[in-house]
Amino acid sequence: MNSLVVIGGGAAGFFAAINAAALNPAMKVTILEKSQHLLAKVKVSGGGRCNVTHECFEPRELVKNYPRGSKELLGPFHAFQPADMFEWLELRGVQLKAEEDGRVFPVTDNSQTIIDCFLSEAHRLGVIIKNGVNIKSLERHQDTWQIGLADGNFIQTECVLVATGSGGTMMSMMRKMGHHIVDPVPSLFTFNIADNRLEGLAGVSASNCEVRIEGTKFLAKGPVLITHWGVSGPGILRLSAWGARELASVNYDFMIRVNWDTRFSKETLVDFLKEWKSEHQKNQVKTFSAVKIPHRLWVSLIESIPKVGDLKWADVSNKHIDQIAEVICSSYFRVNGKSTFKDEFVTAGGIDLKEVDFKTMQSKLLPGLYFAGEVLDIDAITGGFNFQAAWTTGMVAARHIAG
Ligand SMILES: Cc1cc2nc3c(=O)[nH]c(=O)nc-3n(C[C@H](O)[C@H](O)[C@H](O)COP(=O)(O)OP(=O)(O)OC[C@H]3O[C@@H](n4cnc5c(N)ncnc54)[C@H](O)[C@@H]3O)c2cc1C
Structure with missing residues (x-):
């Protein structure tokens, strides 16, 4: 191919x-960007x-992090995966580090490092970059594409x-051209x-939780952070990604069931609490937590059970034990609405994956x-997986286009 317009x-x-x-150094490569900013995200x-x-x-492990696109990305990840991205960046002088998670x-620790690398590569390779470009039309004429710009000019490309x-507008243009969105x-x-x-507990985080969305198959394990508005943390974000479509369909009004300490099921916690009671008879329930959750959360959960908090463990009845096990291992909460996560948000949806050949990324x-990238109906949980999908699909397309 002799020309590519991105x-x-x-x-x-x-x-x-x-x-x-x-x-393909002989190929003319042009990027058309509608805004004044490159690589803004x-x-x-x-x-x-x-x-x-x-x-x-x-x-095979990597694809498990993609609620949408896991099947289709398996082949592309065999062609270009995180280890290849490590190598690609390190060959260009960008050192990377992996954190514990x-x-x-x-x-x-500065995103500008990645941006500088990309800009200097684009410059070195003669990629033409045009900002502030408004695309009005995209039409195929025989073997070439004609891109109509708002300033009246046209660009021809293979x-x-x-x-x-x-x-954005490109989605509606793709729809008009026959793609299903x-x-x-x-x-x-x-x-x-x-x-x-949860009132007054903003900032408290329980590390070993399991959260289920009632009436669905969705379940996630991980830390849950209590916020001013409700709950966040890796476990919740993961659930929001897996349930994105179903939760939108119920207008974000649903029930969750939380186990605040996954070392126990309700049944095993009942047995454990009976032993705990006999070993800690003189201690007050509220001040002497039986499970590994933050103390303020324990107090709040215990206070939600009438008359239990001020008792000594010796005076706790079997019914109380059942209630404590229930509130720790099976707390129901009504979710009403959602908030944007501060660091990272993505959109599920886009070009229907059935209409794309994942060996080439061609329509x-x-x-x-x-x-x-994200124009496709692909998205991932947090952790760097969304960018990896962008790098992989970008590389697979580049290799095919470059011939
Ligand atoms: C705040 C935030 C933090 C994030 N942090 C991370 C992270 O740390 N790790 C991770 O993996 N993912 C992260 N993500 C997700 C990640 O940024 C996206 O998945 C990724 O940027 C998708 O890349 P993309 O090139 O497909 O789309 P984008 O990065 O959105 O780029 C699309 C570009 O196309 C331009 N454009 C749109 N329409 C037109 C048009 N009609 N004509 C010309 N140009 C057009 C846009 O202006 C934009 O520059 C984050 C997202 C957000 C919002």
């Missing part, structure tokens, strides 16, 4: 453009540190890569809960039209 100067578009230009990502990928080098950042992220809904959000048991409907 629409969208974000993570996926930039990565595809740089690699296509590197693999990379800049703010990971709280300004850019969680660039995840330390997970086994494609597997998230990978540049050692500088290949077009759409990497415009979620939403899966409706966008938010993913990665926190749950709003108004409940006396199955329109030859010479390619997709990469």
